[in-house]
Amino acid sequence: MDYAKLAELLFPDVTETPEDVEKKYPPRDLPQDAKVTRFAPSPTGFVHLGGLYQTIVGERLAHQSGGVFFLRIEDTDEKREIAGAAQKLISTLAHYGVHFDEGAVIGEDGNIAYKGEYGPYKQSERGPIYRVYAKDLVRRGLAYPVFTTREELESLNASDKKAEVKSREWTEEFAEQQKEEMLARRNFTIEEVEAHLKNGDPFVLRVLASGDGERKVKCFDLIRGELELPENDRDEIILKSNGIPPYHFAHAVDDHLMGTTHVIRGEEWLASLPLHLQLFSYLGFKTPKYMHTAQVMSLDANGNKKKLSKRDMGASMDDYTRLGYAPEAVREYLLTVLNSNYEEWRSKNPDSPYTDFQFSIKKMSNSGCLIDFEKLEDISKNVLSRMTAEQIYSGALEWSRLFDEEFANLLEADKEKAIAVFSIGRGGKKPRKDFGRWSEVKPFVSFFYKELFKVEDAIEGFDKADIKSCLADFAGNYDENDDQNTWFEKIKQIAAKNGFCPDMKLYKADPSAYKGSVADVSSFIRVAVTGRLNSPDLFTVMNILGKAETIDRINSFKESL
Protein backbone atom coordinates (compact mmCIF):
# COMPACT_ATOMS: atom_id res chain seq x y z
CA MET A 1 0.00 0.00 0.00
CA ASP A 2 1.22 3.41 -0.91
CA TYR A 3 0.62 5.26 2.36
CA ALA A 4 1.83 8.60 1.08
CA LYS A 5 -0.73 8.42 -1.66
CA LEU A 6 -3.42 7.35 0.79
CA ALA A 7 -2.60 10.30 3.00
CA GLU A 8 -2.89 12.68 0.08
CA LEU A 9 -6.19 11.21 -0.99
CA LEU A 10 -7.65 11.49 2.48
CA PHE A 11 -6.28 14.89 3.41
CA PRO A 12 -5.60 16.80 0.21
CA ASP A 13 -6.14 20.11 1.97
CA VAL A 14 -3.57 19.50 4.69
CA THR A 15 -0.30 21.03 3.67
CA GLU A 16 1.40 21.52 7.00
CA THR A 17 3.62 18.94 8.62
CA PRO A 18 3.89 18.15 12.30
CA GLU A 19 7.19 20.03 12.33
CA ASP A 20 5.43 23.16 11.13
CA VAL A 21 2.93 22.88 13.93
CA GLU A 22 5.55 22.19 16.57
CA LYS A 23 7.30 25.43 15.70
CA LYS A 24 4.24 27.42 16.64
CA TYR A 25 4.18 25.97 20.12
CA PRO A 26 7.65 26.17 21.59
CA PRO A 27 8.30 24.67 25.02
CA ARG A 28 7.12 26.84 27.87
CA ASP A 29 9.64 28.99 29.64
CA LEU A 30 9.05 27.93 33.23
CA PRO A 31 11.09 27.12 36.31
CA GLN A 32 12.54 23.64 36.60
CA ASP A 33 9.84 21.84 38.53
CA ALA A 34 6.90 23.93 37.47
CA LYS A 35 3.85 21.85 36.69
CA VAL A 36 1.50 22.60 33.86
CA THR A 37 -1.94 21.22 34.50
CA ARG A 38 -5.30 21.68 32.99
CA PHE A 39 -8.96 21.16 33.43
CA ALA A 40 -10.57 19.83 30.29
CA PRO A 41 -14.30 19.48 30.70
CA SER A 42 -16.89 19.03 28.07
CA PRO A 43 -19.41 21.83 28.29
CA THR A 44 -22.48 19.77 29.07
CA GLY A 45 -24.23 22.02 31.47
CA PHE A 46 -23.10 22.00 35.03
CA VAL A 47 -20.09 21.60 37.24
CA HIS A 48 -19.84 18.24 38.87
CA LEU A 49 -18.42 17.83 42.36
CA GLY A 50 -15.86 15.46 40.87
CA GLY A 51 -14.87 18.21 38.47
CA LEU A 52 -14.27 20.68 41.27
CA TYR A 53 -12.31 18.02 43.07
CA GLN A 54 -9.96 17.51 40.12
CA THR A 55 -9.76 21.17 39.51
CA ILE A 56 -8.47 21.82 43.01
CA VAL A 57 -5.74 19.27 42.50
CA GLY A 58 -4.67 20.79 39.22
CA GLU A 59 -4.83 24.33 40.49
CA ARG A 60 -2.81 23.56 43.61
CA LEU A 61 -0.12 21.56 41.84
CA ALA A 62 0.34 24.20 39.19
CA HIS A 63 0.29 27.27 41.36
CA GLN A 64 2.26 25.82 44.18
CA SER A 65 5.06 25.01 41.75
CA GLY A 66 5.02 28.27 39.83
CA GLY A 67 3.44 26.59 36.84
CA VAL A 68 0.41 27.16 34.70
CA PHE A 69 -3.16 26.01 35.11
CA PHE A 70 -5.32 26.30 32.06
CA LEU A 71 -8.81 25.54 30.87
CA ARG A 72 -9.46 23.70 27.68
CA ILE A 73 -12.97 23.21 26.43
CA GLU A 74 -13.56 19.72 25.09
CA ASP A 75 -16.49 20.33 22.84
CA THR A 76 -15.85 17.57 20.38
CA ASP A 77 -19.26 16.08 20.85
CA GLU A 78 -21.51 18.74 19.46
CA LYS A 79 -24.61 16.68 20.21
CA ARG A 80 -24.09 17.04 23.92
CA GLU A 81 -23.01 20.61 24.03
CA ILE A 82 -25.17 23.08 25.89
CA ALA A 83 -25.11 26.75 25.08
CA GLY A 84 -23.63 28.98 27.75
CA ALA A 85 -22.24 26.02 29.64
CA ALA A 86 -18.66 27.21 29.36
CA GLN A 87 -19.45 30.59 30.91
CA LYS A 88 -21.29 28.95 33.71
CA LEU A 89 -18.46 26.55 34.28
CA ILE A 90 -15.90 29.31 34.56
CA SER A 91 -17.98 31.44 36.87
CA THR A 92 -18.89 28.52 39.07
CA LEU A 93 -15.28 27.52 39.47
CA ALA A 94 -14.33 31.11 40.17
CA HIS A 95 -16.98 31.11 42.89
CA TYR A 96 -15.02 28.30 44.53
CA GLY A 97 -11.76 30.16 44.20
CA VAL A 98 -10.45 28.28 41.20
CA HIS A 99 -8.91 30.59 38.64
CA PHE A 100 -7.19 29.79 35.39
CA ASP A 101 -4.05 31.42 34.07
CA GLU A 102 -4.71 30.52 30.52
CA GLY A 103 -7.29 29.14 28.15
CA ALA A 104 -10.96 29.93 28.17
CA VAL A 105 -11.90 32.94 30.26
CA ILE A 106 -14.87 35.23 30.49
CA GLY A 107 -14.23 38.34 28.42
CA GLU A 108 -15.29 41.86 29.25
CA ASP A 109 -18.46 41.44 27.23
CA GLY A 110 -19.42 38.41 29.28
CA ASN A 111 -18.72 35.99 26.48
CA ILE A 112 -16.03 33.38 26.28
CA ALA A 113 -12.62 34.69 25.34
CA TYR A 114 -9.27 33.02 25.13
CA LYS A 115 -6.00 33.90 26.71
CA GLY A 116 -2.58 32.38 26.12
CA GLU A 117 -0.18 31.38 23.38
CA TYR A 118 -0.97 27.70 23.20
CA GLY A 119 -4.46 27.80 21.79
CA PRO A 120 -6.96 27.42 20.39
CA TYR A 121 -8.26 26.23 23.72
CA LYS A 122 -11.46 24.94 22.30
CA GLN A 123 -11.20 21.60 20.61
CA SER A 124 -13.77 22.30 17.95
CA GLU A 125 -11.41 25.00 16.68
CA ARG A 126 -8.43 22.73 16.53
CA GLY A 127 -9.56 20.64 13.59
CA PRO A 128 -6.72 21.71 11.28
CA ILE A 129 -4.13 20.81 13.90
CA TYR A 130 -5.51 17.35 14.49
CA ARG A 131 -5.65 16.74 10.80
CA VAL A 132 -1.97 17.49 10.36
CA TYR A 133 -1.08 14.76 12.81
CA ALA A 134 -3.73 12.42 11.48
CA LYS A 135 -2.37 12.77 7.97
CA ASP A 136 1.11 12.10 9.20
CA LEU A 137 -0.04 8.91 10.89
CA VAL A 138 -1.68 7.74 7.68
CA ARG A 139 1.44 8.58 5.74
CA ARG A 140 3.44 6.41 8.07
CA GLY A 141 0.96 3.54 7.82
CA LEU A 142 -0.17 3.90 11.42
CA ALA A 143 -3.75 4.93 10.80
CA TYR A 144 -6.30 4.02 8.19
CA PRO A 145 -9.76 5.09 7.06
CA VAL A 146 -12.99 3.23 7.48
CA PHE A 147 -15.81 4.38 5.27
CA THR A 148 -19.49 4.34 5.96
CA THR A 149 -22.51 5.60 4.12
CA ARG A 150 -24.37 8.78 4.94
CA GLU A 151 -27.41 6.77 5.99
CA GLU A 152 -25.42 4.73 8.44
CA LEU A 153 -23.90 7.85 9.85
CA GLU A 154 -27.23 9.50 10.39
CA SER A 155 -28.61 6.51 12.23
CA LEU A 156 -25.90 6.78 14.85
CA ASN A 157 -27.40 7.99 18.06
CA ALA A 158 -25.41 8.62 21.17
CA SER A 159 -27.99 7.55 23.73
CA ASP A 160 -28.96 4.46 21.75
CA LYS A 161 -25.33 3.56 21.61
CA LYS A 162 -24.92 4.05 25.31
CA ALA A 163 -27.88 1.82 26.06
CA GLU A 164 -26.53 -0.78 23.69
CA VAL A 165 -23.12 -0.79 25.32
CA LYS A 166 -24.68 -1.12 28.74
CA SER A 167 -26.96 -4.01 27.91
CA ARG A 168 -24.50 -5.84 25.76
CA GLU A 169 -23.74 -9.43 26.65
CA TRP A 170 -20.06 -10.02 26.70
CA THR A 171 -19.47 -13.49 25.45
CA GLU A 172 -16.35 -14.98 24.00
CA GLU A 173 -17.96 -15.16 20.60
CA PHE A 174 -18.75 -11.50 20.73
CA ALA A 175 -15.14 -10.64 21.50
CA GLU A 176 -14.03 -12.92 18.70
CA GLN A 177 -16.43 -11.29 16.31
CA GLN A 178 -15.19 -7.83 17.26
CA LYS A 179 -11.67 -8.90 16.56
CA GLU A 180 -12.58 -10.30 13.18
CA GLU A 181 -14.43 -7.18 12.21
CA MET A 182 -11.45 -5.10 13.18
CA LEU A 183 -9.12 -7.20 11.09
CA ALA A 184 -11.50 -7.07 8.15
CA ARG A 185 -11.56 -3.27 8.32
CA ARG A 186 -7.82 -3.17 7.90
CA ASN A 187 -8.11 -4.79 4.47
CA PHE A 188 -8.84 -2.40 1.70
CA THR A 189 -7.28 -1.13 -1.48
CA ILE A 190 -6.39 2.32 -2.70
CA GLU A 191 -8.94 1.85 -5.44
CA GLU A 192 -11.71 1.29 -2.94
CA VAL A 193 -10.71 4.42 -1.10
CA GLU A 194 -10.75 6.41 -4.28
CA ALA A 195 -14.19 5.11 -5.13
CA HIS A 196 -15.56 6.02 -1.72
CA LEU A 197 -14.05 9.47 -1.87
CA LYS A 198 -15.46 10.02 -5.31
CA ASN A 199 -18.80 8.96 -3.99
CA GLY A 200 -18.51 11.47 -1.13
CA ASP A 201 -18.70 8.78 1.54
CA PRO A 202 -17.76 9.87 5.03
CA PHE A 203 -15.00 8.05 6.88
CA VAL A 204 -13.45 7.76 10.27
CA LEU A 205 -9.79 7.31 10.88
CA ARG A 206 -8.59 4.50 13.12
CA VAL A 207 -5.16 3.91 14.58
CA LEU A 208 -3.43 0.70 13.93
CA ALA A 209 -3.18 -1.02 17.30
CA SER A 210 0.38 -1.92 18.05
CA GLY A 211 -0.18 -4.12 21.06
CA ASP A 212 -1.22 -7.58 22.03
CA GLY A 213 -4.03 -7.78 24.57
CA GLU A 214 -2.40 -10.82 26.09
CA ARG A 215 0.70 -8.88 27.02
CA LYS A 216 1.06 -6.22 29.65
CA VAL A 217 2.58 -2.77 29.59
CA LYS A 218 3.99 -1.20 32.69
CA CYS A 219 2.37 2.14 33.32
CA PHE A 220 3.06 4.62 36.00
CA ASP A 221 0.51 6.68 37.80
CA LEU A 222 1.54 9.23 40.37
CA ILE A 223 -1.34 8.33 42.66
CA ARG A 224 -1.45 4.59 42.13
CA GLY A 225 2.14 3.76 41.48
CA GLU A 226 3.18 1.11 39.02
CA LEU A 227 0.40 -0.59 37.11
CA GLU A 228 0.29 -3.43 34.64
CA LEU A 229 -2.28 -2.94 31.97
CA PRO A 230 -2.98 -4.96 28.83
CA GLU A 231 -1.41 -3.54 25.70
CA ASN A 232 -3.73 -1.73 23.38
CA ASP A 233 -5.00 -4.10 20.74
CA ARG A 234 -7.93 -2.10 19.43
CA ASP A 235 -7.95 0.13 16.42
CA GLU A 236 -9.62 3.07 18.10
CA ILE A 237 -11.17 5.88 16.15
CA ILE A 238 -8.94 8.93 16.18
CA LEU A 239 -10.91 11.10 13.82
CA LYS A 240 -14.67 11.05 13.66
CA SER A 241 -16.43 11.52 10.36
CA ASN A 242 -16.87 15.20 11.17
CA GLY A 243 -13.12 15.56 11.19
CA ILE A 244 -12.94 16.11 14.94
CA PRO A 245 -11.19 13.56 17.10
CA PRO A 246 -12.72 11.79 20.07
CA TYR A 247 -11.09 12.31 23.44
CA HIS A 248 -8.09 10.02 23.04
CA PHE A 249 -6.46 11.61 20.05
CA ALA A 250 -7.33 15.13 21.14
CA HIS A 251 -5.78 14.43 24.52
CA ALA A 252 -2.49 13.33 22.97
CA VAL A 253 -2.21 16.20 20.52
CA ASP A 254 -3.49 18.92 22.82
CA ASP A 255 -1.63 18.03 25.95
CA HIS A 256 1.55 17.68 24.01
CA LEU A 257 1.23 20.97 22.17
CA MET A 258 0.01 22.80 25.25
CA GLY A 259 2.89 21.53 27.30
CA THR A 260 0.84 19.77 29.95
CA THR A 261 3.17 18.07 32.39
CA HIS A 262 0.59 16.41 34.63
CA VAL A 263 -2.64 14.96 33.37
CA ILE A 264 -5.15 14.84 36.18
CA ARG A 265 -8.32 12.98 35.36
CA GLY A 266 -10.81 10.55 36.80
CA GLU A 267 -10.01 6.89 37.15
CA GLU A 268 -12.50 6.05 34.44
CA TRP A 269 -9.63 6.88 32.08
CA LEU A 270 -7.29 4.31 33.50
CA ALA A 271 -8.44 1.62 31.13
CA SER A 272 -7.54 3.68 28.10
CA LEU A 273 -4.09 4.61 29.33
CA PRO A 274 -2.32 2.02 27.13
CA LEU A 275 -4.07 3.49 24.10
CA HIS A 276 -2.87 6.94 25.06
CA LEU A 277 0.63 5.73 25.62
CA GLN A 278 0.58 4.15 22.20
CA LEU A 279 -0.66 7.36 20.65
CA PHE A 280 2.08 9.40 22.29
CA SER A 281 4.62 6.93 21.07
CA TYR A 282 3.31 6.93 17.48
CA LEU A 283 3.28 10.69 17.49
CA GLY A 284 6.76 10.90 18.94
CA PHE A 285 5.56 12.90 21.94
CA LYS A 286 6.98 12.80 25.40
CA THR A 287 4.32 11.37 27.69
CA PRO A 288 3.04 13.53 30.50
CA LYS A 289 2.76 12.26 34.05
CA TYR A 290 -0.59 10.75 34.82
CA MET A 291 -2.74 11.04 37.90
CA HIS A 292 -6.00 9.15 37.97
CA THR A 293 -8.08 10.41 40.82
CA ALA A 294 -10.49 8.33 42.83
CA GLN A 295 -14.15 8.79 42.17
CA VAL A 296 -16.50 10.59 44.45
CA MET A 297 -19.30 8.17 45.19
CA SER A 298 -22.82 8.19 46.48
CA LEU A 299 -25.02 5.49 47.90
CA ASP A 300 -27.59 3.85 45.66
CA ALA A 301 -30.92 2.35 46.70
CA ASN A 302 -29.28 -0.96 47.60
CA GLY A 303 -26.73 0.68 49.84
CA ASN A 304 -23.90 0.18 47.39
CA LYS A 305 -21.39 2.82 46.52
CA LYS A 306 -21.84 4.22 43.07
CA LYS A 307 -19.97 6.73 41.03
CA LEU A 308 -21.71 10.00 41.75
CA SER A 309 -23.91 10.48 38.73
CA LYS A 310 -25.49 13.61 37.40
CA ARG A 311 -28.86 13.05 38.95
CA ASP A 312 -27.58 12.32 42.42
CA MET A 313 -27.98 14.83 45.18
CA GLY A 314 -24.67 16.53 45.65
CA ALA A 315 -23.39 15.90 42.16
CA SER A 316 -23.98 19.37 40.85
CA MET A 317 -22.38 22.37 42.46
CA ASP A 318 -25.77 24.03 42.13
CA ASP A 319 -26.97 21.69 44.87
CA TYR A 320 -24.43 23.13 47.27
CA THR A 321 -25.38 26.65 46.39
CA ARG A 322 -29.05 25.94 46.86
CA LEU A 323 -28.48 24.13 50.14
CA GLY A 324 -26.56 27.17 51.29
CA TYR A 325 -23.03 25.87 51.68
CA ALA A 326 -20.39 28.55 51.51
CA PRO A 327 -17.91 27.89 48.71
CA GLU A 328 -15.04 28.10 51.17
CA ALA A 329 -16.61 25.29 53.17
CA VAL A 330 -17.04 23.03 50.19
CA ARG A 331 -13.47 23.67 49.16
CA GLU A 332 -12.30 22.97 52.68
CA TYR A 333 -14.19 19.70 52.68
CA LEU A 334 -12.75 18.66 49.36
CA LEU A 335 -9.28 19.47 50.55
CA THR A 336 -9.69 17.22 53.59
CA VAL A 337 -10.83 14.44 51.33
CA LEU A 338 -8.05 15.05 48.85
CA ASN A 339 -5.10 15.21 51.19
CA SER A 340 -5.33 13.11 54.30
CA ASN A 341 -3.10 15.44 56.27
CA TYR A 342 -5.02 18.58 55.40
CA GLU A 343 -7.33 18.35 58.37
CA GLU A 344 -4.44 18.10 60.78
CA TRP A 345 -2.74 21.04 59.13
CA ARG A 346 -5.92 23.06 59.35
CA SER A 347 -6.36 22.43 63.05
CA LYS A 348 -2.86 23.72 63.62
CA ASN A 349 -3.32 26.66 61.27
CA PRO A 350 -6.92 27.71 61.71
CA ASP A 351 -6.45 31.12 60.19
CA SER A 352 -4.01 30.48 57.38
CA PRO A 353 -5.19 30.65 53.80
CA TYR A 354 -5.53 27.18 52.33
CA THR A 355 -2.91 28.07 49.77
CA ASP A 356 -0.29 27.89 52.54
CA PHE A 357 -0.89 24.19 52.79
CA GLN A 358 1.63 22.10 50.92
CA PHE A 359 -0.53 19.92 48.73
CA SER A 360 1.06 16.60 48.00
CA ILE A 361 0.28 13.91 45.48
CA LYS A 362 1.53 11.29 47.88
CA LYS A 363 -1.23 12.00 50.33
CA MET A 364 -3.97 11.42 47.82
CA SER A 365 -6.19 8.43 48.30
CA ASN A 366 -6.68 5.91 45.55
CA SER A 367 -10.00 4.53 46.61
CA GLY A 368 -13.27 6.29 46.01
CA CYS A 369 -14.93 8.12 48.84
CA LEU A 370 -18.52 8.60 49.75
CA ILE A 371 -19.67 12.13 50.03
CA ASP A 372 -20.38 12.76 53.69
CA PHE A 373 -22.78 15.60 54.29
CA GLU A 374 -22.42 15.41 58.05
CA LYS A 375 -18.73 15.97 57.78
CA LEU A 376 -19.28 18.77 55.31
CA GLU A 377 -21.70 20.36 57.75
CA ASP A 378 -19.19 20.19 60.55
CA ILE A 379 -16.42 21.67 58.45
CA SER A 380 -18.80 24.28 57.25
CA LYS A 381 -19.68 25.28 60.80
CA ASN A 382 -16.02 25.72 61.54
CA VAL A 383 -15.49 27.79 58.46
CA LEU A 384 -18.44 30.05 59.18
CA SER A 385 -17.53 30.39 62.84
CA ARG A 386 -14.22 31.91 61.82
CA MET A 387 -15.79 34.49 59.58
CA THR A 388 -16.44 38.05 60.70
CA ALA A 389 -19.98 39.26 61.30
CA GLU A 390 -19.59 41.33 58.17
CA GLN A 391 -18.74 38.25 56.11
CA ILE A 392 -21.65 36.34 57.54
CA TYR A 393 -23.89 39.24 56.71
CA SER A 394 -22.88 39.37 53.10
CA GLY A 395 -22.94 35.61 52.68
CA ALA A 396 -26.39 35.31 54.18
CA LEU A 397 -27.64 38.27 52.19
CA GLU A 398 -26.29 36.94 48.93
CA TRP A 399 -27.90 33.57 49.48
CA SER A 400 -31.18 35.06 50.61
CA ARG A 401 -31.34 37.28 47.58
CA LEU A 402 -31.55 34.12 45.53
CA PHE A 403 -33.65 31.91 47.71
CA ASP A 404 -35.47 33.96 50.33
CA GLU A 405 -36.37 37.42 49.23
CA GLU A 406 -38.29 38.23 52.42
CA PHE A 407 -35.30 37.56 54.63
CA ALA A 408 -32.96 39.36 52.29
CA ASN A 409 -35.10 42.46 52.61
CA LEU A 410 -35.07 42.26 56.39
CA LEU A 411 -31.30 41.94 56.41
CA GLU A 412 -30.92 44.88 54.15
CA ALA A 413 -33.43 47.08 55.95
CA ASP A 414 -31.28 47.19 59.08
CA LYS A 415 -27.73 46.15 58.47
CA GLU A 416 -26.52 47.43 61.80
CA LYS A 417 -28.91 45.20 63.67
CA ALA A 418 -28.01 42.20 61.54
CA ILE A 419 -24.34 42.75 62.23
CA ALA A 420 -25.07 42.97 65.94
CA VAL A 421 -26.98 39.69 65.73
CA PHE A 422 -24.21 37.96 63.84
CA SER A 423 -21.67 39.23 66.32
CA ILE A 424 -23.13 37.22 69.18
CA GLY A 425 -20.53 34.76 70.35
CA ARG A 426 -18.33 35.53 67.37
CA GLY A 427 -14.62 36.19 67.53
CA GLY A 428 -12.46 34.91 70.34
CA LYS A 429 -11.14 31.45 70.96
CA LYS A 430 -14.35 29.49 71.13
CA PRO A 431 -16.83 31.00 68.73
CA ARG A 432 -20.39 29.74 68.57
CA LYS A 433 -21.18 27.36 65.75
CA ASP A 434 -24.84 27.85 65.27
CA PHE A 435 -25.08 27.33 61.55
CA GLY A 436 -23.17 25.66 58.80
CA ARG A 437 -25.18 26.89 55.88
CA TRP A 438 -26.69 30.13 54.79
CA SER A 439 -30.06 28.49 54.79
CA GLU A 440 -29.73 27.88 58.53
CA VAL A 441 -29.18 31.50 59.38
CA LYS A 442 -32.76 32.62 59.15
CA PRO A 443 -34.27 29.94 61.38
CA PHE A 444 -31.65 30.75 63.96
CA VAL A 445 -32.04 34.52 64.04
CA SER A 446 -35.67 34.87 63.03
CA PHE A 447 -36.86 35.82 66.52
CA PHE A 448 -34.88 39.03 66.34
CA TYR A 449 -37.29 40.26 63.71
CA LYS A 450 -40.78 41.37 64.62
CA GLU A 451 -41.96 40.16 61.25
CA LEU A 452 -40.76 36.65 61.93
CA PHE A 453 -41.10 36.40 65.68
CA LYS A 454 -43.49 33.91 67.15
CA VAL A 455 -43.63 31.83 70.31
CA GLU A 456 -42.50 28.39 69.24
CA ASP A 457 -41.90 26.60 72.53
CA ALA A 458 -44.16 26.11 75.50
CA ILE A 459 -43.27 26.18 79.18
CA GLU A 460 -44.46 23.10 80.93
CA GLY A 461 -44.71 22.01 84.54
CA PHE A 462 -45.08 25.38 86.22
CA ASP A 463 -47.87 27.31 87.75
CA LYS A 464 -49.06 30.08 85.45
CA ALA A 465 -49.36 32.49 88.32
CA ASP A 466 -45.68 31.96 89.20
CA ILE A 467 -44.63 32.51 85.62
CA LYS A 468 -46.65 35.69 85.42
CA SER A 469 -45.29 36.94 88.66
CA CYS A 470 -41.68 36.35 87.65
CA LEU A 471 -42.23 38.04 84.30
CA ALA A 472 -43.93 41.01 85.91
CA ASP A 473 -41.04 41.37 88.37
CA PHE A 474 -38.51 41.19 85.58
CA ALA A 475 -40.30 43.69 83.38
CA GLY A 476 -40.67 46.04 86.32
CA ASN A 477 -36.97 45.88 87.17
CA TYR A 478 -35.38 45.77 83.73
CA ASP A 479 -32.85 48.50 83.09
CA GLU A 480 -31.05 48.38 79.78
CA ASN A 481 -28.08 50.12 81.33
CA ASP A 482 -27.33 47.29 83.71
CA ASP A 483 -24.23 45.27 83.03
CA GLN A 484 -24.55 41.55 82.63
CA ASN A 485 -23.78 40.78 86.27
CA THR A 486 -26.30 43.21 87.65
CA TRP A 487 -28.81 41.96 85.13
CA PHE A 488 -28.39 38.40 86.26
CA GLU A 489 -28.34 39.31 89.95
CA LYS A 490 -31.77 40.80 89.46
CA ILE A 491 -33.03 37.57 87.98
CA LYS A 492 -31.67 35.72 90.97
CA GLN A 493 -33.50 38.06 93.30
CA ILE A 494 -36.70 37.57 91.36
CA ALA A 495 -36.21 33.84 91.60
CA ALA A 496 -35.73 33.95 95.35
CA LYS A 497 -38.68 36.24 95.84
CA ASN A 498 -40.96 33.86 93.94
CA GLY A 499 -39.83 30.70 95.69
CA PHE A 500 -37.30 29.56 93.08
CA CYS A 501 -33.78 28.67 94.13
CA PRO A 502 -31.26 31.29 92.98
CA ASP A 503 -28.29 28.96 93.22
CA MET A 504 -28.03 25.92 90.98
CA LYS A 505 -25.81 23.92 93.33
CA LEU A 506 -28.19 24.40 96.21
CA TYR A 507 -31.09 23.54 93.99
CA LYS A 508 -29.54 20.32 92.74
CA ALA A 509 -28.84 19.26 96.29
CA ASP A 510 -32.53 19.43 97.15
CA PRO A 511 -34.86 20.19 94.24
CA SER A 512 -37.98 19.38 96.20
CA ALA A 513 -37.42 22.36 98.49
CA TYR A 514 -38.21 24.84 95.75
CA LYS A 515 -40.72 25.54 93.00
CA GLY A 516 -37.80 25.48 90.60
CA SER A 517 -34.52 27.18 90.02
CA VAL A 518 -33.12 30.36 88.57
CA ALA A 519 -32.68 28.36 85.36
CA ASP A 520 -36.43 27.94 85.22
CA VAL A 521 -37.04 31.61 85.82
CA SER A 522 -34.60 32.38 83.03
CA SER A 523 -36.46 30.04 80.76
CA PHE A 524 -39.73 31.94 81.43
CA ILE A 525 -38.06 35.12 80.33
CA ARG A 526 -36.33 33.40 77.46
CA VAL A 527 -39.50 31.97 76.00
CA ALA A 528 -41.26 35.28 76.40
CA VAL A 529 -38.51 37.23 74.66
CA THR A 530 -37.23 34.76 72.05
CA GLY A 531 -40.17 32.43 71.76
CA ARG A 532 -37.88 29.51 72.39
CA LEU A 533 -36.48 27.42 75.20
CA ASN A 534 -33.03 27.72 73.67
CA SER A 535 -31.30 30.85 72.54
CA PRO A 536 -27.97 32.56 72.60
CA ASP A 537 -27.10 34.74 75.55
CA LEU A 538 -30.28 36.48 76.69
CA PHE A 539 -28.62 39.59 78.04
CA THR A 540 -27.15 40.33 74.62
CA VAL A 541 -30.37 39.44 72.88
CA MET A 542 -32.22 42.03 74.97
CA ASN A 543 -29.64 44.66 74.20
CA ILE A 544 -30.12 44.12 70.52
CA LEU A 545 -33.89 44.08 70.71
CA GLY A 546 -33.99 47.21 72.83
CA LYS A 547 -35.96 47.85 75.99
CA ALA A 548 -39.25 48.69 74.37
CA GLU A 549 -39.42 45.53 72.29
CA THR A 550 -38.22 43.37 75.18
CA ILE A 551 -40.83 44.64 77.60
CA ASP A 552 -43.46 44.49 74.93
CA ARG A 553 -42.78 40.83 74.25
CA ILE A 554 -42.79 39.98 77.94
CA ASN A 555 -46.10 41.68 78.44
CA SER A 556 -47.83 40.09 75.51
CA PHE A 557 -46.52 36.69 76.49
CA LYS A 558 -47.84 37.22 80.00
CA GLU A 559 -51.23 38.08 78.64
CA SER A 560 -51.31 35.02 76.44
CA LEU A 561 -50.96 32.71 79.40
Add this chain to the structure above:
RNA sequence: GGCCUGUUAGUCAAGCGGUCAAGACGUCGCCCUCUCACGGCGAAGACAGGAGUUCGAUUCUCCUACGGGUCACCA
Protein backbone atom coordinates in the same frame (compact mmCIF):
# COMPACT_ATOMS: atom_id res chain seq x y z
C1' G B 1 -18.30 -12.00 30.59
C1' G B 2 -12.84 -10.36 29.72
C1' C B 3 -9.54 -6.98 31.63
C1' C B 4 -8.12 -3.32 35.28
C1' U B 5 -8.54 -1.56 40.09
C1' G B 6 -9.81 -1.37 45.16
C1' U B 7 -11.24 -3.48 50.33
C1' U B 8 -8.66 -0.67 58.09
C1' A B 9 -15.05 1.20 62.78
C1' G B 10 -21.58 3.88 60.09
C1' U B 11 -18.35 7.67 57.06
C1' C B 12 -13.31 9.84 55.77
C1' A B 13 -8.73 8.09 57.07
C1' A B 14 -3.17 7.28 59.43
C1' G B 15 -0.20 2.93 58.91
C1' C B 16 4.14 1.42 54.69
C1' G B 17 7.08 -6.54 58.87
C1' G B 18 7.10 -5.96 65.57
C1' U B 19 1.88 -0.16 67.41
C1' C B 20 -2.37 -1.68 73.78
C1' A B 21 -3.95 -0.36 65.08
C1' A B 22 -3.64 7.25 65.20
C1' G B 23 -7.02 11.11 64.24
C1' A B 24 -11.66 13.51 62.32
C1' C B 25 -17.18 13.33 61.57
C1' G B 26 -21.30 10.84 63.56
C1' U B 27 -23.36 8.14 68.07
C1' C B 28 -23.54 7.67 73.53
C1' G B 29 -22.04 9.26 78.61
C1' C B 30 -19.90 12.82 82.01
C1' C B 31 -18.07 17.88 83.14
C1' C B 32 -18.55 23.25 82.38
C1' U B 33 -23.20 26.03 82.49
C1' C B 34 -29.38 30.33 83.61
C1' U B 35 -30.97 27.38 78.11
C1' C B 36 -28.56 26.62 73.58
C1' A B 37 -23.95 26.78 71.15
C1' C B 38 -18.79 26.46 72.24
C1' G B 39 -15.16 23.92 75.03
C1' G B 40 -13.07 19.77 78.09
C1' C B 41 -12.95 14.52 79.42
C1' G B 42 -14.38 9.62 78.34
C1' A B 43 -16.94 5.20 75.93
C1' A B 44 -18.57 1.88 72.16
C1' G B 45 -16.82 0.77 67.22
C1' A B 46 -12.27 -1.68 62.21
C1' C B 47 -7.60 -4.51 59.54
C1' A B 48 -13.44 -8.78 54.14
C1' G B 49 -12.24 -14.45 54.35
C1' G B 50 -8.57 -18.37 53.55
C1' A B 51 -3.78 -20.14 52.44
C1' G B 52 1.48 -19.08 52.05
C1' U B 53 6.45 -16.28 53.02
C1' U B 54 8.54 -14.98 57.86
C1' C B 55 10.77 -15.75 64.44
C1' G B 56 6.59 -12.33 63.61
C1' A B 57 1.83 -10.13 59.30
C1' U B 58 -3.05 -4.73 58.79
C1' U B 59 1.58 -4.27 56.03
C1' C B 60 4.60 -8.99 51.12
C1' U B 61 2.51 -13.21 47.62
C1' C B 62 -1.56 -16.20 45.90
C1' C B 63 -6.73 -17.67 45.92
C1' U B 64 -11.91 -16.53 47.16
C1' A B 65 -15.74 -12.97 48.18
C1' C B 66 -17.56 -8.27 47.64
C1' G B 67 -17.33 -3.12 45.66
C1' G B 68 -15.85 0.18 41.69
C1' G B 69 -14.20 1.17 36.61
C1' U B 70 -13.89 -0.07 31.42
C1' C B 71 -15.02 -2.57 26.79
C1' A B 72 -19.32 4.09 21.84
C1' C B 73 -18.09 8.26 15.65
C1' C B 74 -19.35 10.21 25.04
C1' A B 75 -16.02 12.53 27.49
